Amino acid sequence: MSKAKQTGGSLSGKKKKSNGGNVVLGPVRKLEEHVRPDWWRRIFNSMYLKTDADVVEDLNITRNEIDLFSGILELKPEETILDLCCGQGRHALELARRGYKTEGFDRSRYLIQKARAAAKKEDLPVRLREGDARKLPYAADSFEVVMMMGNSFGYFETVSDDMRILKEISRVLKPWGRVLLDVSDGDFLRNNFQPRSWEWIDKKHFVCRERSLSSDSKRLISREVISDISRGVVADQFYAERLYTKEDLSALLAEAGFSNVDVHGEIVTDSQRNQDLGMMQRRIVITGRIRKQWTVKKSCKKDKKAVTVIFGDSGKPDPLKPSSVFDDDDYYTIDRLKSALSDLSDYEFNYLSNHDTIIADLRKFAGKTQFVFNLCDEGFNNDPQKELHIPALLDILGFSYTGASSQCLAFCYDKSLVRGIAKEMNIPVPEAFFIEPNDSTFNLPFGFPVLVKPNLGDSSFGITRDSVAYNHEQLINAISMIREQLGYEKPILVEELLTGKDLSVGVIGNSLTSYTVLPVTEEDYSEVPEELPKICGYEAKWRPDSPYYKIKSVAADIPQEKEKFLTECCMKLFERLEVRDYGRFDWRMDDKGNPKLLEVNPNPGWCWDGHLAKMAKFAGMSYPEMLLAILQAAEQRIELARKPADTVCESSKQAA
Numbered sequence: 001m002s003k004a005k006q007t008g009g010s011l012s013g014k015k016k017k018s019n020g021g022n023v024v025l026g027p028v029r030k031l032e033e034h035v036r037p038d039w040w041r042r043i044f045n046s047m048y049l050k051t052d053a054d055v056v057e058d059l060n061i062t063r064n065e066i067d068l069f070s071g072i073l074e075l076k077p078e079e080t081i082l083d084l085c086c087g088q089g090r091h092a093l094e095l096a097r098r099g100y101k102t103e104g105f106d107r108s109r110y111l112i113q114k115a116r117a118a119a120k121k122e123d124l125p126v127r128l129r130e131g132d133a134r135k136l137p138y139a140a141d142s143f144e145v146v147m148m149m150g151n152s153f154g155y156f157e158t159v160s161d162d163m164r165i166l167k168e169i170s171r172v173l174k175p176w177g178r179v180l181l182d183v184s185d186g187d188f189l190r191n192n193f194q195p196r197s198w199e200w201i202d203k204k205h206f207v208c209r210e211r212s213l214s215s216d217s218k219r220l221i222s223r224e225v226i227s228d229i230s231r232g233v234v235a236d237q238f239y240a241e242r243l244y245t246k247e248d249l250s251a252l253l254a255e256a257g258f259s260n261v262d263v264h265g266e267i268v269t270d271s272q273r274n275q276d277l278g279m280m281q282r283r284i285v286i287t288g289r290i291r292k293q294w295t296v297k298k299s300c301k302k303d304k305k306a307v308t309v310i311f312g313d314s315g316k317p318d319p320l321k322p323s324s325v326f327d328d329d330d331y332y333t334i335d336r337l338k339s340a341l342s343d344l345s346d347y348e349f350n351y352l353s354n355h356d357t358i359i360a361d362l363r364k365f366a367g368k369t370q371f372v373f374n375l376c377d378e379g380f381n382n383d384p385q386k387e388l389h390i391p392a393l394l395d396i397l398g399f400s401y402t403g404a405s406s407q408c409l410a411f412c413y414d415k416s417l418v419r420g421i422a423k424e425m426n427i428p429v430p431e432a433f434f435i436e437p438n439d440s441t442f443n444l445p446f447g448f449p450v451l452v453k454p455n456l457g458d459s460s461f462g463i464t465r466d467s468v469a470y471n472h473e474q475l476i477n478a479i480s481m482i483r484e485q486l487g488y489e490k491p492i493l494v495e496e497l498l499t500g501k502d503l504s505v506g507v508i509g510n511s512l513t514s515y516t517v518l519p520v521t522e523e524d525y526s527e528v529p530e531e532l533p534k535i536c537g538y539e540a541k542w543r544p545d546s547p548y549y550k551i552k553s554v555a556a557d558i559p560q561e562k563e564k565f566l567t568e569c570c571m572k573l574f575e576r577l578e579v580r581d582y583g584r585f586d587w588r589m590d591d592k593g594n595p596k597l598l599e600v601n602p603n604p605g606w607c608w609d610g611h612l613a614k615m616a617k618f619a620g621m622s623y624p625e626m627l628l629a630i631l632q633a634a635e636q637r638i639e640l641a642r643k644p645a646d647t648v649c650e651s652s653k654q655a656a
Contacts, residue, residue: 031221034238037157079144085152089115096124104128134164138172140295149182154242166256175335185282186243258288304348308369312378313355336608340624372401402634404602428596431496449497452478463537500589506615513636518615522556553614581633
């Protein structure tokens with residue numbers, strides 16, 4: 001709920017009857033003496049909606065606030081949001097109108113009923129619940145975002161009660177979840193509150209207000225006397241709200257376990273009636289992010305499939321990352337994966353990432369895990385040339401696992417080798433030539449422009465805007481940059497620069513069981529400055545400050561016969577290179593619209609915002625569903641490999 005100006009409590013001292021029959025007080029010496037600790041239980045009712053209507057019933061104010069808050073939080077459609085202390089649901093309903101998955105929670109039964117009626121009238125899918133914010137009825141790790149808007153924080157008698165709310169918010173947020181508080185500016189109110197005011201709230205009612213600071217100056221005490229011109233005084237109510245400063249709120253959030261605490265300026269609200277705005281006049285907007293472990297879920301189910309997940313080692317340097325270490329984005333990506341896997345109720349996952357102990361750790365799971373989900377695309381000890389060491393190790397230890405074998409990874413790590421295999425299969429590739437480490441002279445067998453890149457590697461290592469050469473001098477500079485600045489001493493590949501559509505094809509499954517070819521995606525370069533070459537290299541994946549970071553993946557707009565050709569070529573390569581369970585194939589068209597193969601990516605990036613996940617989304621698959629499809633593809637392949645040869649042949653015929 002959002003309390004703009006009024007709240008209530010019991011009366012004490014000398015009492016008298018009003019003309020309307022209500023018991024009211026006359027003048028009082030100290031407002032603070034008349035505030036009940038639980039004043040917030042009683043007064044969020046129909047009269048509250050009248051006294052505060054100039055703010056809480058103004059749709060334009062609500063829309064403007066949601067515009068601001070959604071921008072600050074960078075809300076995404078797939079995220080689940082809790083509007084805590086939602087009142088009559090003005091923010092929750094507006095979020096739902098915009099397509100966000102939103103729940104509302106409030107102490108006032110009257111306001112929750114109003115919210116439910118409004119949601120039903122507009123057919124909005126908002127779940128609304130009643131209860132105490134200090135003890136939320138939600139499971140741990142339920143929401144990506146919790147928002148507490150309209151000055152709904154600071155009602156309780158003690159700071160410890162407010163801390164209980166923040167602790168509950170921390171509990172129900174998923175790891176890396178965000179909180180937003182919209183709270184009255186305590187410093188401003190302490191120095192600028194109006195001791196007395198009155199206003200008409202409609203043609204029949206007016207309200208008189210008194211205010212004073214509490215004895216410790218940490219709360220603002222208010223009294224509202226609401227009168228009906230025909231019935232007399234209809235309400236005489238007292239309330240107190242804590243005056244938090246920016247520093248106070250930052251400290252509270254930090255104590256509750258939140259990091260990345262930021263104050264995003266202030267909101268200054270204008271009343272339609274140009275009247276007293278009280279606690280809503282100037283408010284602080286502050287956000288924080290919770291870093292925590294996923295809550296271990298207890299389950300009575302005994303028949304879950306045990307799967308061991310292997311990652312790169314976050315405790316070791318990673319030469320392919322800009323800072324050479326795992327940063328917050330990497331940890332967030334891992335947590336998003338764990339969140340998605342936790343939705344797969346038929347599985348139980350264990351996670352391994354310490355490469356110093358990985359052999360001993362795997363041996364502990366021998367006979368206890370059904371298979372390994374190999375997500376270590378960083379390579380053993382985060383060495384990209386040792387990506388194939390992980391599946392080799394799993395083979396030696398006798399584990400079944402998802403994705404490519406060590407042989408497939410070795411093939412596809414060598415771009416020139418893949419080019420040769422593709423040409424042998426009559427699959428088109430760009431014109432190119434090979435430069436050995438000791439080559440000091442060479443002849444370019446085709447014209448400029450060209451793209452210069454390391455022959456060995458992935459994650460677009462060594463491919464930047466400077467990799468494009470339009471003349472011999474730029475070509476020499478590009479080669480020198482790769483060799484000297486990056487310390488790369490392996491062969492270099494020089495390709496013709498293709499300038500047509502930049503395409504990717506994703507496949508999940510196996511030819512002997514079943515497979516799905518995901519919708520072809522295309523890189524949208526419309527926001528890249530015209531003077532820059534249109535390539536999706538290292539900067540697009542790792543440099544948020546680069547103009548290339550604005551490249552987006554969209555559903556490809558290509559003729560049907562081209563899409564069919566791409567699919568046929570990809571499936572031939574899938575089988576020839578022994579890709580398993582999932583793979584990605586990168587293509588680029590020339591200026592005449594002819595597609596040519598660039599790379600084959602077995603075990604492609606598995607992150608929630610990666611190319612494969614985007615393709616899956618275009619196919620109507622959520623991130624958890626994409627991961628499930630990969631796991632099921634591996635299961636089917638592993639099970640088929642255990643069957644007698646004649647059964648395998650029969651399955652192959654059925655798949656064909």
